[in-house]
Amino acid sequence: MEQSRALDEALKLLTGLDNDSTKRANIVEYVRENGRIAVFAYGSLIWNPCEHVEQIIPDCLLNGYIKGFICQDFIYRGTKDFTGLTMGLKPCEDCFVKGYMLMAGANKLISFIEAFIKRETPISVDGTKMDIYTYDFLPVIMSDGKTIEWALTCVVNSNSQFYLPMTLSIKQQAEIISQAYGINGTNFQYLHNTLHTYRRLSLIDTFTGEIEELYAAVLIYRKYLNKHERQWLESFEKLTTKDERELAIKLRKTNNIRMRQQKLFARAYSIEPTVSAKYNRMVSV
Template structure:
């Protein structure tokens, strides 16, 4: 049995990873999926009455992020942290993780939102609807969805990663464009 595993990070896990103690970290691209604010957060970034939104993935496109190699014990911690998300092993017929030299990272886990959850927002949800949820969400145990969106945008900008949905949501939420 392996004692290390690769995981792909596309959101806050990239910079909030002290709890999983990465052994190795590389820049990576998820081919076959893209970031999407598609999961209502009723605890960490909002409340049941006033949910926020958390970042997830949808199939199609690409997503630049990081691949972390972690211990099996750290993976158990990560699974608890990513409750409500499904573990998808790559590569598979739909997605793969590549390093920046376009080598496939074998046996890498990616966390996708559970599309059967009542907190999942389908791809038909408009950016305006998402912006309204983010704006009206209250503080959760970690922060609120506005702070989280700002954090995500700042990270992406810092690493020169272009993400159109994040940029557009940021404009809608912080510039009150509706």
Template sequence: MSKISFWVFGYGSIIWQNEDIKPIDIVDAELVGAHRSFNKKSTVNRGTKKFPGLALGLEYGGKCFGKAFQVNEESFKILKRREGGYNQIKTPNDKIKISDIKGNIIEDCIVFFPNTSGKNYLNPNTTLQEKADIIRAGGQGTKSNAKEYLKEIKGFLNEYGIEDEEIEILYTLVFNNIM
């Protein structure tokens, strides 16, 4: 087992699907300077090429609650493969920082941001209604579909008493808005 370890911030499925990375430590954490956004088309894990779903990413501005995971070098390599299509941003930096629940800054923590020049990055001007339509129309991916993924994200947030406005609106549009 490698002696080198890395901190990684999780804001989506890594929070509850982390058996493959075997975390050394997990702490409640807050990312300041970015917020969750369904901004990446998923053509494998949460949808198909013909019927893409949406996956969670981040956009600059705001903040979000999640978990910080300490992992060894081997697990970090697994995580990098798993998060293909995302850029690794090291914190703290001039735009974002991550702290534990006591307010201590977690140094050298990696955050995965979507590649904004990638073909699957969703135009930032995409409305929440358009995102909801994509989520509803998405096919069954290798892990689930985007509707189930949205339910899981909302469930996690509810468990921790976190209200995320975009997630709440998307959930309402996807599950309560029959169009």
């Protein structure tokens, strides 16, 4: 009973479940009967799972949804000054998504969900919540093609200010992903790691053709970035800790501000002064 109450309280922290007591009750009952809880992973969670995962099952299938770079990211793979893109799911009747099932047993239920929440709903230093997802409990077909396991799933939050209701073209997405970066690395690294995991595990779904096309476009865009920009991004990708990346972002922002100030200063002093014509004062008689 105590664990059920704790689970219900944890689920209240998830957008979409916070004000749906019936759905939370169904999840709690499902977990009580099965002794485990699962998360359906389709993006970075498949190559960088959250903490307290006890079992990982690849090649699982979710019907009725499609992936897409339809969410803005201003923390992990972008900044407030230049937002990156991250994936979300949206309903699509004839579509399907391939991914992983991340599972935790009764002893790690709460810590697993708390780690999942912290990972997928980060808060920036100024207190802005990246509420790009709403959470649902959906039926996922396991790798045997028969067994169904219900799982917590990140679906795009269409009410979030960071949701992109208009689908960007491949060109527009590539332009953003080739340049954006955040505390977890560059947006390109996110795309690269995700796609290469799909390829390695042969995870083919409705989005496969588009993500392959997007990756090729990003490679071209990165190739034609100016030398300074490309070298900075490549150096940034070699940083190994979040602290190092945060410092690099801070320094770059400071340098950019200084450069803009210097340009304005130089421009101000490059303008030739205007000499006004002088007129003799007329003295009234």
